[in-house]
Amino acid sequence: MQPMTLFALCGSLRQTSINKATLHALQTLAPASVRIVLDEDIGLLPLFNPDIEHLSHPAVERIKRQLAEASGLIIASPEYAHGITGVLKNALDWLVSGPEFVDKPIMLINTSARAYHAQQALREVVTTMSGKLIDDACVTVPLLSKTPTADDIVQMPDVATALTSGLATFCEAIHSLR
Template sequence: MRILAISGSLRSASSNTQALRALTALAPEGIEVVLYDGIGDLPHFNPDLDDDAPPPAVAHFRAALAGVDGVIFSSPEYAHGVPGVLKNALDWVVGSGEFAEKPVAIINASPRAVHALASLTETLTMMAARIVPEASIAVPLLGRALPEGGVLADAEIAEALEQAVADFVRAIGRD
């Protein structure tokens, strides 16, 4: 089973990205969690470019989504919404359908980020993604300034993430 992890942040020290990196280590045996790092390479969404030969970065993103059993997101909140780079990435796959019935979990690295969570959930639901509530959790990483690998060193957070990915795998397996 392959799961794609997508961070809505381009920051190298992003707590959202750190949470997803931790998931790659916490996944059950036989489950591959791959961190997708190409959303910053996508051009601005333009329907005129969305034809039989989309830009290479778009084709790569679509192929990455099509080749996995589920997707886990973690995104910061900017101005009460998801960052533009993440919304842009999602806009590129609205019409192509990679999220139709695709199991999705959302990790919220800041429990205060309720607007971005609601916005991301609404967008993914409109795209026909299947949100897995038991695998969608909030973890208190905001303001923690953890060093690389620090999420794994925090037993409480690591345990919550490990449980979330296990719940996600179980939900995918029920399909």
């Protein structure tokens, strides 16, 4: 049987991003029946402009294809000035008018309990875009003020358990929606 493919977006461009490390940890923690594809090049997307939306751009085509091929979308993003990061909002703007996002199951990962403004804004954006937010799969893990690697996160029992539990709930929800 083919593994379930999930697409993941990180809202940070930082090389040592906690959110990116968390998504890499989730890739490691995922069962063999789940494949998580992390877009590492979100910063290559041009700034969204409806005037050029009809033109072909490799980074835009890649992200749309990856989302279309996935059974669900996982988003992990920091909060900047009480909001969604510009790079993540830009990526979502490129996906807003296409069919790839509509009814796509979505799991949110928050690496800081204090970053609730961005999570609320992100919930609003993805539901406005007609994504299917799976609330029970959304996870907040306490990684603020730490700079763990993916390997470090995998070794944190409480964090690893929260991530794997959220992922299992997400996959169950996707199966039930089919």
